[in-house]
Amino acid sequence: MNFHFVMEKKVDEIITVLKSKGLRVTSQRFAVYNNLLHRNDHPTAEEILRDLNKNAPTLSQATIYLSLQTLRDVGLIREVLLQEGVCRYDANVSPHHHFRCLDCGAIEDIPWETFSNLSIDKLPTGLRVEQYEVIVQGKCDRC
Amino acid sequence: MNFHFVMEKKVDEIITVLKSKGLRVTSQRFAVYNNLLHRNDHPTAEEILRDLNKNAPTLSQATIYLSLQTLRDVGLIREVLLQEGVCRYDANVSPHHHFRCLDCGAIEDIPWETFSNLSIDKLPTGLRVEQYEVIVQGKCDRC
DNA sequence: CTTTGTGCAAACGATTTGCAGGATG
């Protein structure tokens, strides 16, 4: 299947990355990734599914979970855990922090540079750091 | 029911706090809180249940979830979300950060002072901070 | 044409709920 009609740079990544891992570029995986690329609200699996199937049926319930797993495994998307029992997804895989509104539940990205002064050299001994992020909770401008 | 035979200061808190909210001090709520106080491995609901029912049946499956909810609502314990689909609990409600080992899944507390240099005054406008924590992932000393 | 992915429906695990009986204050 040829997805090159979409001319955005980011979108080409899915083709490159999946192929490089020997995985197939299917319309379902493409739709999920593309949907996630064009929204910034960190949706759940179910929210993506509802959005994609709004007009015509695009993919099934089982496939959205498999697609999200695959996209996560190849590093195209990442999971965001800020709320009990809710797994959200983010197509922005470059390092950044997260804010969650305690009232409305909205999630916003916080630029990496915001905490550029954060130093982690005083960690308990024996721990080797591979990644970290700051989770901020509070109230957003609308609440 | 009289729980004062346990002489630790922390344990008295559950009586004070529950009573002040008009909630009852039951043996089940007490057992859950006490169990959580005496372990530092951030267990899941199911792990607490298994531990408490190891010898004699102490509480039921439904009750552990209700008790954890209640204890969270009154601020005696807090949830820790570091892993997809897994809700863990922590009786340490004073501010601190968390480390998770990507190999064995072990979770360790990181003292608040570790990131004392962290400043959050450059946040995107309109966000009011109420709490924050740093999530660190990597490898622990055993892995 | 071979292999991997999808759809469907059933299975599954964790958590929640309704209701009758039991314990708390």
Added chain:
DNA sequence: CATCCTGCAAATCGTTTGCACAAAG
């Protein structure tokens, strides 16, 4: 003794799985 809590079992929610068919390369 009135009310709140617990136990039980059934219900529910999100996610996973098995299998036959469909699509990708």
